[in-house]
Amino acid sequence: MTESSSPSPFPPPPGARAYHLRTGRGRFAVVDAPVPDGVEPRGVALLMPGFTGSKEDFHRLHGPLAARGYRVVAVDGRGQNESDGPADDESPYAREELARDALAQAAALDTPLHLVGHSLGGQIARAAVLLDPSPFVSFTLMASGPAEISESQKQRVKLLHDALAVMTMPQVWEAILAMGPPEEVGGPASGSLAPELLRRRWLNHKPAQLLATGRQLLAEPNRVAELAAVALPFHVLSGALDDTWPVPLLDAMAVELGARRTIIAGAEHSPNQEQPLATARALADFFDLHPGDRNRP
Template identity: 40%
Template structure:
């Protein structure tokens, strides 16, 4: 596995492959450039059309808090292979993959779990299924149920067009025009194109279907009692900010609104996003250790 040469990796960040009983997952691993790993690790899960590279801008800062931080491609995404079975790409199946990844990455320690957009729905499944006890859960630009608005329309187009017309059609008629409108550089355009067409068409279609039909599991998540952060951009065009704020209130979760950001705070406001995550993780660990000391 090799990261595209035009996506420069920060110091301390390197491509890896994570072996699990379910298979091998492509990852970017970040370790502290100075100091040692002394805090619990973190696992970062991307959205439907995303990949581990969506977290590049925050990886070094997160690792410098004394952690091993791992961003992954889900099965069928970019550099992680996936099967032809559509049932392998449900939120429940992908959540089970996240459980295994967390158990391998944690090596016995609790793991901080972060899910972006569709990755938040997957991360929620991993928390709710009870197979793994997470140190914390962050829902980044992710809502309680099906996605809304413009991104929902794009998801429906993916469902309709990928099986019949293929990934190249989706690139030229959906993602490329959006990237051009956002003045994306030529090198990044090359990467975005490669990433899309490397996806499993079956996986991408089923993930799009999942993000459009997911039911609300907020009440179930609250019963897990895992420390939870809801973080989103003030101009989010996926799940409305008000919807995410209401979800945080239902969860009794901390809520952070990232000024100026839209749907990808880790890309659009990396330092603000990383600072919020580190602060939340440190607080969650302190609470756990304080609670354990009172029980001894």
């Protein structure tokens, strides 16, 4: 693994480091939490965030997963928050390009990985697995569905696209705040970060990334049958409510995949933030079932 360090305004959780992971496809900002002394290492997890989100969305999972023996590496995708990307050219944000970024991140970490993708991150992770499942020990889809998002969330994404077409990123941020507390996939102002850091994260996102990935959410094809043909253990985890992909849809996807199914009580679209201890426990319980090759150099 190669890396470069630089000061970040987004403080990592206790025991973790923030740095830029060098890969064959560029540098990606990560938060990396090692297993603490005295705990037996059991594996490594790569966590990919959702639309308008970032690696900071997983801050509350690092500690409890590390305590279970899992090093956790959460990543900003190309054009997300602290990972660079073009502001106006959408072509580097095509689904296959983002999937190849995920494979490059896995190659740079150079160890078998438990792959976890939240929402949009789950669909990008799915595309990576379909290109090459070999780096991965298991794959968890967290609040991430089989195809396009729900009609109500499509309206939110379309509103965001319309705003980005005529307003600057700071102006769009003010409009988001004026509309009241956002929800689900259309909620860049929600999360566990302080308000100023939420704003800074939004301004760090590249408009082309938001436009390209938003269109993907509106038109994602159903690739569950393709995924089911891959020889990996699958886990479908969600909150008890979800307006982006309704829970019965996620239940059916889990059946088609032959996946472990976990529903986190008291959580909605972001169980990683809303119920982090229960979510970390469910992830670690699944990882424990699939240890992979711990002897690989």
